[in-house]
Amino acid sequence: MPRTGLRLKSPEQLIFESGADLEGNGLKRTIGPFQLVCFGIGAIVGTGIFVGLSDTVAEAGPAVIVSFILAALTCVFTAFSFAELGGAMPVSGSSYSYTYASLGERAAFLVGWCLLLEYGVSVSAVAIGWGQYLNELLEHTVGWRIPAALADAPGHGGVVNVPAVIVMLLAAVLLVRGVRESARATAAMAVIKVGILVLFCAIAFTAFRSGNLSPFAPEGIGGIGAGASLAFFSFIGFDAISTAGEEVKNPRRNLPLAILVTIGCVALLYCLVSVAALGAMPWEQVGGKPAALSLIVNHATGSTFGSTVIALGAVVAIASVVLAVMYGQTRILMSMSRDGLMPKVFERVSPRTSTPVANTWIVAVVFAVPAAVVPLDVVLDMTVIGTLAIMAVVNICVLALRRSHPGLQRRFRVPFHPVAPLLGVGFSLYLMYGLPVVTWVQFAVFVAVGALVYSCYGRRRSRLARAQTAPDDETRGAAR
Template sequence: MPRSGLRVKSPDLLVAESGADREGHGLQRTIGPFQLVCFGIGAIVGTGIFVGLSDTVAEAGPAVIVSFLLAALTCVFTAFSFAELGGAIPVSGSSYSYAYATLGERAAFLVGWCLLLEYGVSVSAVSIGWGQYLNELLENTVGWHIPAALADAPGHGGVVNVPAVIVMLLAAALLVRGVRESARATAAMAVIKVGILVLFCAIAFTAYDAGNLSPFAPEGIGGIGAGASLAFFSFIGFDAISTAGEEVKNPRRNIPLAILITIGCVALLYCLVSVAALGAMPWEQVGGKPAALSLIVNHATGSAFGSSVIAVGAVVAIASVVLAVMYGQTRILMSMSRDGLVPGVFERISPKTSTPVANTWIVSLVFAVPAAVVPLDVVLDMTVIGTLAVMAVVNICVIALRRSRPGLPRRFRVPLYPVAPLLGVAFCLYLMYGLPLVTWLQFAVFLLAGALVYTLYGRRRSRLATGGEDGKDGEDGEDGDASEPVTPRARG
């Protein structure tokens, strides 16, 4: 029998437990392929390009284009892995569930713990960026801005970031109404923000000067690598598509398709934006500046009207990321709760809206705290290292699942296997290497805390270990081998 931390949960059991017809209280399959692609774009395009571009430029200079390509390449290899796993195991748990099916319960819990950084902490980072463009919009339209004390974190001239809290609460209010309404809102916002970025490129190219791209790499290879680590934040969120596995029509086909289309569209868009931005304005004047896209449009047009349009797009874009990423976090916690590894409140589904209402409000309130009082750069680095760690594990999961379940139906298979997933791991580790030492130390403490929580709470309450629904029927879970399919008990 496997040790408690090594017990795995078979893909068959994961899929069986995720059935949407569980006594009428399950999640409903209402998301089509177009909405799913829009959801993916909605989860990605936001703070990273509208706010984080200037920080990436400060590290890499005009070579930020290469930094974006490196980050995109990392995501492409990992996207292949997500596409295969999302089609083979179409459940809401995403990388947490994939780790549970391949690497064991302890690894799965730590992946879920790291997903608190990718989804929970990142939604805090995204919300912080929302306030910057909201202020830009207010100044350009009504000549008023939110006082710094209420728009910035302590240490950055403020006391509490009120706009960040407001956008999170608004997103939670929409999410609890129902996934259909949320998907429609996300699709509409995705179309708007892509249109705004295309408009930005059209305006910026009118002021294009090739001389602004020279010298191309003023900070050398080190600057490109550091820029790629920051640029990666701009791509975070594409894996949120896989968290919708239980609410997608024909998930085995549509999840892999949506992941690959989303990454391709976003990578192309980001490269166009970075070329247009740095061709229009010297990188020294862009690096480190807040609301950089608005600044560039003002420079190109000589008026504030264009920047007002960009600010509108940024406000919409970042709000849609908050919505999509918060959705992903609630579904991850729901899957962990279903397994008994976190409290049962996170898996309760409202029979009226078919959404995890309590889960959604808890997530919004808890992560509103760092959004209100923590500077953007702090939460950004922790989000990046946590996400890269998870993505490295997902690439390993593909290899492990190919070995343990070679006959499992897969609508998509990773090309150039096993080279592609191994390259995915290598690129993730390379980008992690570019992060500051203090971020590594913070991440190590975070992982130790997660291991402690699993040991004291999750290990003994695991439903896979106990064979029960309340986590109290067994002792140490030494008999928790789920290598064979098991019929799940119904839950109300």
């Protein structure tokens, strides 16, 4: 074992173990560049813009546009880092694997632990938002709503959120059928929801009034910062592209390309949606309202037909996010299981469907619980702080790998190195600063539990540790 105490995997070892240049561990390369971009859009565009926009507006007012730009900048700098690392190490583990190669096993495990927040807990948040728009759609089409007791969490007028559980189970069914089918479904849903948001902009701009944007920043700089922390949730998911590293055709080229194209398209779309929304309706009437986009379309058209279309688009959009994010969580757990840091059940791949069936069902069932009984705002804040912490680490990984492996093959290189990664770290920490103190306390407890799990389970079962100690045992035996 290295004297430094760090258990590091070289990038070459990660690539070899995953079969990244061949077929990796039973996974098949079936995802092309268009499907990968659609997968990225599918993972991002959903609850954040369809449901979370109103909460962001409540914090920042019309300056929500600036909040979105700040959140986008954080993602752009980190997207550069993900593009470089994904092109150099096209494996399924995403930021977990990148950290293993640059900062060591303990840091990698904690990143993987935090990814439970970004993917597992966030899919719960997304599923909760899906139920809100499903009710909106049912009301407009059949004149009936799911009773509050079966559509909301305890403390918010409900007992259990049944729609949130249903959408997660449906996503699991599709995922275990095969990655090709999942990718096609995600691509179709991504095209539909982008079309719905473009339609929303076209309708909202017909009611645009410049006076609605004044005063521009009623809550001041503090409101913009708090709004940026919430707006960041709308961008979570672009790194899910890198979790598909072992199932992408020509990954060294297509992974960086898809990451950058996706984040650029989504940032532009969000800015257009926020300008159109707040130009069409005063921010005081939008802030804090559920299904805000439908409300704005009703206001702009004077009818409920447009909002029915928006609600339909939101149901499709948010379902695709559940699908994409759940996919990402299963691939990360698979990578951690291969390394011995998670139970073996997570790495088993069905020979019939080439998918991790048991892994997928465990993720669906476990994270359906918070979706069913935890309020949306609690889930959102924990997802955001966990994701921002991971993004800060990913930028640090680029700095560390440039230093330790300068000769590593990189199809894409972060521009303006080391300034861009340092800005990525800075923006991530700034947005974390804008989150409530209680979220910091919850996050600290979560990380402490993760450190304990690693010490008691992962450190002892690590396959890398066994591989490093085996040669030493052989040497001692020969000496005797």
